[in-house]
Amino acid sequence: MPGALRIAGAYGGSWTLSPGDQVRIQVWNPQSGTGPATTIMRVVAPRPTTLRDTSNPVPPADSTSDTTVAPSENEEDKDRPLLRRTQPAAVDTANLAGTWAGTSRSSQGRTTFKCVLQQTGARVTGWAREPMEGSKEMLSDVSGVVEGRVFRFIVRYRSNSLEGMCNGTIAADDINVNGTCSFGSETSYWQMRKSRQ
Numbered sequence: 001m002p003g004a005l006r007i008a009g010a011y012g013g014s015w016t017l018s019p020g021d022q023v024r025i026q027v028w029n030p031q032s033g034t035g036p037a038t039t040i041m042r043v044v045a046p047r048p049t050t051l052r053d054t055s056n057p058v059p060p061a062d063s064t065s066d067t068t069v070a071p072s073e074n075e076e077d078k079d080r081p082l083l084r085r086t087q088p089a090a091v092d093t094a095n096l097a098g099t100w101a102g103t104s105r106s107s108q109g110r111t112t113f114k115c116v117l118q119q120t121g122a123r124v125t126g127w128a129r130e131p132m133e134g135s136k137e138m139l140s141d142v143s144g145v146v147e148g149r150v151f152r153f154i155v156r157y158r159s160n161s162l163e164g165m166c167n168g169t170i171a172a173d174d175i176n177v178n179g180t181c182s183f184g185s186e187t188s189y190w191q192m193r194k195s196r197q
Contacts, residue, residue, distance in 0.1 A: 019045040036147060093146055094170040096124050096177075102192025104130075104181075115142060115192070122146050124153065146170070155181060164188075 017023065021043040026036035097119040103112050117126035122145045130138040144153020144166070151168040168179025168190075178191035 017043045019043050092148060093122055094149055094151070094174050095119060096146060096151060096170070096174075099195045100177075100192040101195060102177075102190055104188045104190040106186060106188035108186070113190075113192075117142065119146070124151065128155065151177060151179070166190075 023041045023043065024038065025041065026038045028036050096117045098117060100115045100117065101112070102115070103110060105111075111130050113128050113130045115126055115128035117124055124142070124144050124146055126142045128140045128142055130140075132138055138157060138159065140155045140157045142153055142155055144151060149170045149172070151166075151170055153166050153168075155164040155166055156162070162183060164181040164183040166179060166181035168177045170177050175194040176191070177193075178189075181188045181190065
């Protein structure tokens with residue numbers, strides 16, 4: 001396809017970008033998990049190029065490559081980049097602050113839990129409590145981030161420091177969330193609902 005850019009290897013296999021396509025780029029901080037920083041760019045056609053005349057064995061004095069850039073009819077297009085930056089789309093961040101009640105199921109069985117979350121911007125912290133046999137409870141700390149309608153977080157149990165990597169999808173009403181947590185090879189499936197204040 002004329003004017004198309006093919007992306008190979010680890011960057012997408014056989015994807016092809018053509019003039020007019022939009023590309024969304026998202027970057028996360030790998031240490032803190034915060035993000036993403038998001039931008040949307042549009043693919044535009046590159047400037048036309050012509051090969052150097054190889055019949056002349058001596059290149060011009062100012063030549064630094066085997067190609068030269070044909071002059072553009074529009075002066076404004078001379079320095080136009082391949083990808084043009086456009087305004088990022090606004091992302092509606094869900095509000096998870098409050099008290100939640102939920103259930104979780106795994107190969108170990110089914111349990112209920114209660115958690116209290118606080119939210120500052122996209123960052124969420126809090127704690128969760130699960131009942132155990134008798135009058136005992138299992139407490140854990142919650143820490144993560146919200147990206148639009150997605151909640152990614154870590155659960156760390158206080159009694160044994162066991163950690164789980166979790167993610168959830170937040171309903172449009174902001175009062176229902178469901179997702180999964182992975183503790184090594186064990187996966188649990190959970191859902192929770194915000195208590196009415």
